[in-house]
Amino acid sequence: MPAPHATGGLLLIGAMAGFSLSDALVQLAGSGLQAVHLAWLRYALLLLSALPLLIRNPALARSRRPGVQMLRAAGLVGSAVLFLQGLKSLPIADATALVFVSPLYVTLLSALLLREPVGLWRNLPVMLGFAGVLIVAQPGGAGFNAAMLYPMLSSMAWAAAVICTRLLSGADSATTTMLYSAALGVVALSPALATADTAAVAARWPWLLAMALAWCLAQWMTILAYRLAPPGAIAPFSYSQMLWAAILGWLLFGQVPSARTALGMSVIALSGVMAAWMARRALKP
Structure with missing residues (x-):
């Protein structure tokens, strides 16, 4: 693997x-706060981190497609709030695995809205990933929890944001898109601050700040990773989030993934590796 690709993968x-x-940290310190308040903290810190770039280059505030930027931001905010709501009732590993059904929705929306060709071969890893999600969720089974619907709906909103990101390709820079997402996220979520439990925030502010900071740094690391390496080369590394979620859930809360969850996560990760391999083969002359 070339050095930039390796660096991108590590990032x-x-x-x-x-x-x-x-x-x-949401599960550790955010139990007394609503999902919208936790999401606002994340977006507020992200906006603060992006403001120096805007001050240096005010042209970044101009978008060629502001309407699409607003739709993308709405999808991201909806995805964040729904996922945080799910975290209140689900183990981290389960919630994380269920979000990775998003490639299925992206494929479906790409076919419906972008008229992208969808064939059986391309759908194979998507369907495999969906099978992994069904293994984790067990709809209709004894292991099903209604809270599982939150991360699954979150993945739908995320897929809508991905489609908007594709529509913005070539129109706006990644930094402009990040600025719009952060600013619109803060604007959309700010009205909910009227119902925030200020006492709970004051009592837990170090943990909440760490929660928002970790998320903010992860956002910028993701952007840098995809600037250094093409998506097809490093995308499978995103599935490491399921492993990190399982490790942290076990270390911090004693949440040992069940055999069903572990199997489903493995199937989902395999689908991601397969999709990346197919994408790389398609790019070869």
């Missing part, structure tokens, strides 16, 4: 660890 693995750490 993406680190980003996935950051996301999982942030989620673990």
Whole structure:
């Protein structure tokens, strides 16, 4: 693997660890706060981290497709709030695994909205990943928890944001997109602050700050990773988030993934590796 690809892969693995750490801190310190308040903290810190770039280059605030930027931000905010709501009732590993059904929704929306060709060969890893999600969720089975619907709905909102990201390709820079997502996220979530438990925030602010900081750093590491290496080369490393989630859930809360969850996570990760391999083969002359 070329050096930039290796660096990008390591950065993406680190980003996935950051996301999982942030989620673990939500369960550790965010039990008394609503999901919208936790999401606001994340987006507020992300916006603060991006403001120096805007001050240096005000042109970053101009978007060629502001409407699409707003739709993308709405999808991301909805995804974040739904996932955080799910974390209140689910082990971290289960919630994380269920979110990885998003490639299925991305494929379906790509076919419906972008008219991208969808064949059986391309759908194979997507369907395999969906099978892994069904193993974890066990709909209709004794292991099913209604809270599992939150991360699954979160993945739908995330897929909508991914489609918007594709529509923005070539129109706006990654930094402009990050600025819009952070700013619109703060604006959309700020009205909910009227119902925030200020006493709970004051009592837990070091943990909540660490939660938002881990998420913010993970966002920037993800951007840097994909600037250094093409998605097809490093995308499978994003599935390391499931491993990080399982490790942190076990270390911090004694949440040992069940055999069903471990099997489902393995199937989901295999589907991601397969999809990346197929994408690389398609790019070869």
